[in-house]
Amino acid sequence: MGVPRDDAALGADVLVLADLRGVDSHGVSNMLRSYVNGYTSGQINPNPQMTIVRETPATASIDSDRGLGIITTPKAMDIAIEKAAAVGIGMVTLGNARHLGMASYHAMLALEHDMIGVCMTSCPPSVVPTFGAEPRLGTNPIAIAVPSRHEAPFVFDAATSTVAGNKVGIARRLGVKLEPGWLADSEGTPIMEETDAPDNYTLLTLGSTRELGSHKGYGLSCMVDILAGVLTGFGYGAVPGRPNFGHYVAAYNVAGFDDPEHFKDTMDEWLRMMKSTRPAPGEERVMVAGQPEAEMEIIRRAEGIPLHQEVVDWFHDTCGELGIDCPF
């Protein structure tokens, strides 16, 4: 697609790590064809010139020149990590950006530096504010990764909507019912009974209804839209005609607060404490964020990543069209 070799390798690493961790929604089968389409249509710039627009010792804002987020964001995170090594914190925004990929990939880059990593992205609107009939917010995920010693690190990565948008498409394809509280109807009213995937719907913020706390999910989604959208200087999710995304990464140097060795021991203690919580009746175990993904990564590194035949066919077809050798 005209992407420089090193950049292509970096992007592949982001996609494959998503697949290894079981985050199939952000792996090759779900994202790669939209990236190929974006490069083909010219929406995504294969060879962006990233420019630092503003900078202080702890901050930078970057014009990412329509570069794909899975490639530009790790580079922004490297800048954040450098700044955090120098002054304790690094925080970088990316405007004029394209799809982020798995947010936790970027956050996790901080781990080997004994830093806490954070990543958010402001997406195009698909989610209604509490009491609203029109989508004004994206699924706007928040990711945070925290280093530990022997335990798998704490890695949280979740949309601030009740569910990710592609779960609705999957349910429609499989013909299964959707849970109460996942969607609003076309007028913004939360659907609070089991339902077939409707033709017209919007997503709800975490909490689903005002009574259950949707105003909290709404507020958190706004926070993401502000930090990863407004703060970039390049607009926010609902700016009319804005076809892009905004990203936000941060690195907090643990050594700026506590002895990193003491911190990692305490995180191990904290993770074990949480995982040893007695389960509620009928539940098997209590997990912590990042644990299911770490367990899946062990399995898939041993057994490989399962791909649907349709995806394999797409690979063969696309490689054929582009004149690339397909390695499988």
Added chain:
Amino acid sequence: MGVPRDDAALGADVLVLADLRGVDSHGVSNMLRSYVNGYTSGQINPNPQMTIVRETPATASIDSDRGLGIITTPKAMDIAIEKAAAVGIGMVTLGNARHLGMASYHAMLALEHDMIGVCMTSCPPSVVPTFGAEPRLGTNPIAIAVPSRHEAPFVFDAATSTVAGNKVGIARRLGVKLEPGWLADSEGTPIMEETDAPDNYTLLTLGSTRELGSHKGYGLSCMVDILAGVLTGFGYGAVPGRPNFGHYVAAYNVAGFDDPEHFKDTMDEWLRMMKSTRPAPGEERVMVAGQPEAEMEIIRRAEGIPLHQEVVDWFHDTCGELGIDCPF
């Protein structure tokens, strides 16, 4: 209570601003008597020596010497603001701390400096993790305040539990039913029908059940416990016997990312965009975080703060016991 005059004035400002903004749960009627009890029992140190344990240009961690959070946290936020003015970001943790008060008070201190303010606090356990039967997390609120020009600033301040703990007590006193999804029973099973306030219960994280996304509220609550607990170096919410709290404040200098004048204009545009969302059927209007509180503040600054007679009596009694003139 032995609190120096300036500190007492600062603490009073935090309590009264909570009352003015309609956050009665954190104002004089609900918090002051527990603070008086804490000073009387020696749990809270009236004259703490705050010590910076670690420091970098962008970070500091503070031993707050059992000082009350409503007094120590604004001072920590002043340090964060100074650091953000110098290097772009300031982030400060407070360990060995006592109750925070209204989290958004501290976040809002950043506003007049054209900075974004953040505040979190790690509280003693009252909330079950998803699938858990035992409380392991506090109500662990997140607050963020963002400057604007003419519109009331975006001020988000919410517990990561479905509801604040004291709503259950209020419902019991008033004899009203609680909403589905607010509580778990004594074994950790979410109560998903309307219920009287049970004798034994725990709180659920935002999302209420796994299907509705409680693992997201759980993850966000963990994030708070890590940043405002583990990162302080003084333990976390569920450390056995830890009778205290941990706090976290941060200031992000807007000028480190964008022209602050452009940012504030964009925030006004963003706030108006969100508030002008067409409402869903049966709903009056879409609001943004901080708007109801700003509207209440206008009313209460004009009309005063309503206090229950029982609270007024407590003031009279307590002032009498302590030999203080009661001003009303």
